[in-house]
Amino acid sequence: MADGARPRTLFDKIWDAHVVERLADGTAILYIDRHLVHEVTSPQAFEGLRLAGRRPRRPNLTFAVADHNVPTSDRSAGIEEPESRLQVETLERNVAEFGITYFALNDSRQGIVHVVGPEQGITLPGLTIVCGDSHTSTHGAFGALAFGIGTSEVEHVLATQTLLQKPAKNMLIEVNGRLGFGCTAKDVVLAIIRRIGTAGATGHVIEYAGEVIRNLDMAGRMTICNMSIEAGARAGLIAPDETTFTWLKGRPYAPKGEVWDRAVAYWRTLPSDAGAQYDSRIVLDASDIAPLVTWGTSPEDVVPITDVVPDPDREPTEARRAAKRRMLDYMGLTPGTPMQDIRIDVVFIGSCTNSRIEDLRAAAAVVNGRKVADGVRAMVVPGSGLVKQQAEREGLDRIFKEAGFEWREAGCSMCLGMNPDQLKPGQRCASTSNRNFEGRQGPGGRTHLMSPAMAAAAAVTGRLADVRELVAH
Amino acid sequence: MQPFTKLSGIAAALPLPNIDTDQIIPARFLKTIKRTGLGSALFYAMRYRADGSEDPDFILNKEPWRQAQILIAGPNFGCGSSREHAPWALCDFGIRCIIAPEFADIFYNNCFKNGILPIKLPQAVCDVLAEDAMLGANARLTVDLDRQVVVRPNGEEIRFEIDPFRKRCLLEGLDDIALTLAHADKIAAYEARRRTAEPWALG
Numbered sequence: 001m002a003d004g005a006r007p008r009t010l011f012d013k014i015w016d017a018h019v020v021e022r023l024a025d026g027t028a029i030l031y032i033d034r035h036l037v038h039e040v041t042s043p044q045a046f047e048g049l050r051l052a053g054r055r056p057r058r059p060n061l062t063f064a065v066a067d068h069n070v071p072t073s074d075r076s077a078g079i080e081e082p083e084s085r086l087q088v089e090t091l092e093r094n095v096a097e098f099g100i101t102y103f104a105l106n107d108s109r110q111g112i113v114h115v116v117g118p119e120q121g122i123t124l125p126g127l128t129i130v131c132g133d134s135h136t137s138t139h140g141a142f143g144a145l146a147f148g149i150g151t152s153e154v155e156h157v158l159a160t161q162t163l164l165q166k167p168a169k170n171m172l173i174e175v176n177g178r179l180g181f182g183c184t185a186k187d188v189v190l191a192i193i194r195r196i197g198t199a200g201a202t203g204h205v206i207e208y209a210g211e212v213i214r215n216l217d218m219a220g221r222m223t224i225c226n227m228s229i230e231a232g233a234r235a236g237l238i239a240p241d242e243t244t245f246t247w248l249k250g251r252p253y254a255p256k257g258e259v260w261d262r263a264v265a266y267w268r269t270l271p272s273d274a275g276a277q278y279d280s281r282i283v284l285d286a287s288d289i290a291p292l293v294t295w296g297t298s299p300e301d302v303v304p305i306t307d308v309v310p311d312p313d314r315e316p317t318e319a320r321r322a323a324k325r326r327m328l329d330y331m332g333l334t335p336g337t338p339m340q341d342i343r344i345d346v347v348f349i350g351s352c353t354n355s356r357i358e359d360l361r362a363a364a365a366v367v368n369g370r371k372v373a374d375g376v377r378a379m380v381v382p383g384s385g386l387v388k389q390q391a392e393r394e395g396l397d398r399i400f401k402e403a404g405f406e407w408r409e410a411g412c413s414m415c416l417g418m419n420p421d422q423l424k425p426g427q428r429c430a431s432t433s434n435r436n437f438e439g440r441q442g443p444g445g446r447t448h449l450m451s452p453a454m455a456a457a458a459a460v461t462g463r464l465a466d467v468r469e470l471v472a473h
Numbered sequence: 474m475q476p477f478t479k480l481s482g483i484a485a486a487l488p489l490p491n492i493d494t495d496q497i498i499p500a501r502f503l504k505t506i507k508r509t510g511l512g513s514a515l516f517y518a519m520r521y522r523a524d525g526s527e528d529p530d531f532i533l534n535k536e537p538w539r540q541a542q543i544l545i546a547g548p549n550f551g552c553g554s555s556r557e558h559a560p561w562a563l564c565d566f567g568i569r570c571i572i573a574p575e576f577a578d579i580f581y582n583n584c585f586k587n588g589i590l591p592i593k594l595p596q597a598v599c600d601v602l603a604e605d606a607m608l609g610a611n612a613r614l615t616v617d618l619d620r621q622v623v624v625r626p627n628g629e630e631i632r633f634e635i636d637p638f639r640k641r642c643l644l645e646g647l648d649d650i651a652l653t654l655a656h657a658d659k660i661a662a663y664e665a666r667r668r669t670a671e672p673w674a675l676g
């Protein structure tokens with residue numbers, strides 16, 4: 001911090017460094033350093049560009065991959081479903097026409113856009129990163145200001161490499177202490193959403209701090225920043241540190257040699273200054289966090305696995321009581337039922353929240369030597385082709401397959417059910433993804449969100465289960 | 474973009490909290506490369522029964538709310554995914570204005586890009602407007618963007634706040650991209666500065 005200057009947050013610093021121009025009423029033209037593009041939210045943006053006779057301003061800053069709509073079964077014969085094929089072919093035509101880097105379906109670097117960006121070193125501290133996808137908040141784990149945008153803004157970024165933005169408010173969430181046995185980053189973020197609600201951080205960028213966050217590996221930090229959007233935040237941020245730099249060094253698109261050293265020196269100046277002001281501050285104690293699961297159709301409907309299905313009559317207002325009753329009806333649950341008595345039909349281990357190698361290792365550790373319960377369909381969908389290869393090198397695929405799991409190709413898959421991986425009406429799923437909305441994993445499907453280890457525990461017991469009872473302390 | 478100036482029309486009340494974009498338009502309808510024709514999938518799970526027929530109890534399936542141009546919604550409307558298909562579907566159905574106590578950020582932003590006016594008003598005011606909406610064809614609401622008021626059927630005017638820049642863009646139907654490109658020299662100068670200071674940043 002320069003002498004006499006106002007102490008700034010990590011968000012303030014990145015924001016200030018990217019303002020190209022301030023317009024009359026405080027709206028800023030904000031420079032965008034990295035733009036990630038996928039097949040579902042981009043076709044209309046490229047079409048708009050074409051209709052207006054415009055070209056991408058900096059095609060080398062845009063990276064494309066197909067993930068939302070791609071099959072996760074064998075893809076060597078191409079995509080069978082005609083509408084999905086058309087979207088992927090449209091993306092391929094667009095990247096070719098406009099000169100954009102593309103990780104093709106048969107390339108091992110293909111995967112979920114928020115797994116691929118960091119893995120390739122496209123994501124770096126201090127950058128602004130956008131994508132036509134709300135979970136772009138994931139990249140904030142590296143100390144990058146990363147947020148989701150709509151298709152009109154995708155077109156705006158392509159044409160101008162900027163966005164028209166107003167600054168967000170700053171929220172600090174500190175998680176202190178040490179996580180208990182069986183608790184993971186997923187439980188931390190579910191605990192946060194339970195505490196502040198799904199609109200708790202609307203209009204804010206959340207900075208996560210405290211001992212627990214510092215001690216997390218990059219995978220855990222990504223899990224937490226990923227679900228910032230479920231708390232209503234525009235973005236999540238974690239200050240870059242040695243863990244970040246070590247993880248990024250040598251990645252294909254990360255800077256090299258002398259430029260790397262300069263970059264690291266700059267990144268070290270990014271953490272919030274002492275005395276920086278936050279608009280709000282929340283403190284959690286890790287010792288209050290148990291393995292958590294959701295029971296309803298909003299990510300704030302969270303209880304410890306040892307608890308029971310809550311009673312809507314305890315809600316403070318009639319509107320809330322009605323909303324919770326509707327949820328229980330949709331979820332097919334009765335108040336007072338122990339969560340561990342709830343039987344499940346499907347287990348989904350995947351999504352940009354929890355499909356990295358660390359997540360697969362955690363799930364495999366629980367599954368090892370056990371079998372998927374009778375009548376349960378269980379699948380693992382790695383976050384990228386490279387994650388899949390790494391898991392196979394470590395023999396994790398064998399652990400899963402011998403237990404009866406499906407071992408699939410990378411993509412979004414049953415996180416949103418746009419491809420054939422969908423729940424059937426009434427089916428109940430233990431899922432490591434991020435949204436339990438009505439119909440999210442397939443029309444009429446019922447989703448319980450949890451950590452990879454907890455999903456693995458559900459797979460081998462056939463019900464929602466406490467992972468702490470399955471593994472040695 | 475089509476401008477939004479003044480709208481007088483039927484309002485439908487859908488006051489549930491946390492209506493997410495998966496409810497506004499489920500993912501399986503996003504397999505399109507167009508912006509148009511999504512109105513038939515709007516609120517799909519609430520609007521249609523399992524056999525594909527309309528649910529007669531759903532508000533937008535009833536007269537006169539089939540013609541609704543204004544939606545009175547609940548808190549945190551539009552949370553979830555960034556899909557602009559949500560405002561496209563609303564627009565295609567004919568909704569041009571949404572009034573709610575609170576919107577999710579990305580959805581709120583996406584509305585302005587499509588000539589839809591999202592208005593934030595306190596819950597108690599939304600409750601009153603929802604009651605007006607239940608009166609149906611006898612109770613048209615008027616939304617005047619220039620004067621920043623919602624006019625109730627009884628003539629009472631309710632003031633709302635809106636960011637001046639967004640207001641101007643909506644009133645004039647401005648193209649954001651053209652607006653930004655007018656500053657192309659500033660963007661170029663910025664890039665030159667960054668290239669020297671942070672050579673890794675611009676790839």
Ligand code: SF4
Binds near residue numbers: 067112114351412
């Ligand atoms: S995995 Fe799920 S949340 Fe993540 S980008 Fe894909 S659809 Fe979105």
